[in-house]
Amino acid sequence: MKKQFLICTLISLLAVILLSCQNNEAEYQVDDHTKRGKSNLELKDELLKKQKIQLAAVGDLLIHDRVYNDAKTSGGYDFIPMLENVEPYLTRPTITTANQETMIGGTEIGLSSYPSFNSPVEVGDALKEIGVDIVSLANNHTLDRGEQAIKRAISHWNKINMPYVGAYQSQADSEKIRVIKTEEDISLSFLSYTYGTNGIPTPNGKEYLVNRINRKKLAEDVQEADKISDVIVLQLHFGNEYERMPSQSQKELVQYIADLGVDVIFGHHPHVLQPVEWVEGANGNRTFVAYSLGNFLSGQDAFYRRIGGMVQLTIEKKQNENEEAIIELTEPKFLPTFVDLDIDSTSDYSVVPMYKLTDELLRDHQQHYQEIKQHLSQWMPELSFIED
Numbered sequence: 001m002k003k004q005f006l007i008c009t010l011i012s013l014l015a016v017i018l019l020s021c022q023n024n025e026a027e028y029q030v031d032d033h034t035k036r037g038k039s040n041l042e043l044k045d046e047l048l049k050k051q052k053i054q055l056a057a058v059g060d061l062l063i064h065d066r067v068y069n070d071a072k073t074s075g076g077y078d079f080i081p082m083l084e085n086v087e088p089y090l091t092r093p094t095i096t097t098a099n100q101e102t103m104i105g106g107t108e109i110g111l112s113s114y115p116s117f118n119s120p121v122e123v124g125d126a127l128k129e130i131g132v133d134i135v136s137l138a139n140n141h142t143l144d145r146g147e148q149a150i151k152r153a154i155s156h157w158n159k160i161n162m163p164y165v166g167a168y169q170s171q172a173d174s175e176k177i178r179v180i181k182t183e184e185d186i187s188l189s190f191l192s193y194t195y196g197t198n199g200i201p202t203p204n205g206k207e208y209l210v211n212r213i214n215r216k217k218l219a220e221d222v223q224e225a226d227k228i229s230d231v232i233v234l235q236l237h238f239g240n241e242y243e244r245m246p247s248q249s250q251k252e253l254v255q256y257i258a259d260l261g262v263d264v265i266f267g268h269h270p271h272v273l274q275p276v277e278w279v280e281g282a283n284g285n286r287t288f289v290a291y292s293l294g295n296f297l298s299g300q301d302a303f304y305r306r307i308g309g310m311v312q313l314t315i316e317k318k319q320n321e322n323e324e325a326i327i328e329l330t331e332p333k334f335l336p337t338f339v340d341l342d343i344d345s346t347s348d349y350s351v352v353p354m355y356k357l358t359d360e361l362l363r364d365h366q367q368h369y370q371e372i373k374q375h376l377s378q379w380m381p382e383l384s385f386i387e388d
């Protein structure tokens with residue numbers, strides 16, 4: 001009896017749910033003029049088109065002493081004033097990643113600058129605050145202050161609930177591929193590797209401390225990531241410092257990774273912007289590549305090293321005719337940024353969108369901005385620029 005009653009209730013409930021679903025769908029069709037006269041298949045296709053997110057990345061945060069001294073407060077450090085001008089752009093995308101080039105080992109082990117960096121933990125707090133969702137830690141400065149700085153940094157990233165990739169606290173930690181699942185039901189794996197660590201060797205048996213570029217390992221990781229996510233985002237610390245165009249070896253590695261089927265490559269290390277490009281992989285797949293995102297926040301003062309930015313693209317998850325999920329990358333955009341400061345006092349560091357510059361902040365800013373736009377989009381004419 002009881003069971004029958006339950007079944008009846010369930011059936012009625014199901015009927016109500018089904019009816020209400022149909023109602024919603026019907027209403028939707030009537031409400032939206034564009035839906036009229038379309039088949040269910042077309043409507044389903046349109047619904048799936050709503051599975052759309054924005055992915056963004058910013059380049060190097062290289063925290064020299066002049067930068068952290070400028071952020072000093074009575075009680076610690078505050079990097080928010082330096083970054084608040086760009087916060088609205090970083091919070092807007094669904095997922096934003098950053099290359100945290102210097103380890104945030106904190107003041108307890110002594111802060112330090114070039115060539116062996118250690119940064120305040122507050123850098124991490126600021127990134128969290130301005131909308132960064134995951135940080136890349138594999139770079140030539142990862143081992144600057146050894147295992148201690150890496151572990152202290154990671155413990156802070158964990159404390160503030162910030163996923164990190166490319167440097168790890170243990171073998172087990174390094175084997176867990178970082179996957180971010182969005183509300184739109186799109187999952188993204190993040191991987192990160194560096195060409196080297198300025199000659200500092202990895203402590204024996206602790207390869208997990210920093211991911212190095214190794215084609216075999218890369219291929220294995222991509223294969224694993226492919227099984228557990230819709231999209232693979234791979235960050236590379238590579239290329240030649242201060243060169244505005246990618247080197248032959250950057251190009252070759254990118255082609256190798258495109259052939260593995262990776263969707264997005266974000267590059268960093270040259271400290272200047274390099275163009276973006278679509279690269280076709282061996283299976284006809286298309287990989288979005290930003291060869292170098294430049295410096296986002298650093299104490300480097302040469303002109304092009306003060307320019308960086310945020311790259312952004314739309315990721316859509318759709319189904320093909322065989323009902324298999326396919327990923328489409330569209331709407332590549334860029335927000336070029338400029339590190340403003342008071343040169344005389346090396347203070348008042350602030351990251352400013354280039355389109356908002358004035359002649360007071362940078363003489364001939366319009367010409368510089370135009371030149372940067374042309375430089376970035378030379379291989380991707382459809383690249384648009386964020387100016388609102």
Ligand SMILES: [Zn+2]
Pocket residue numbers: 101139140141237268269270
């Ligand atoms: Zn670097």
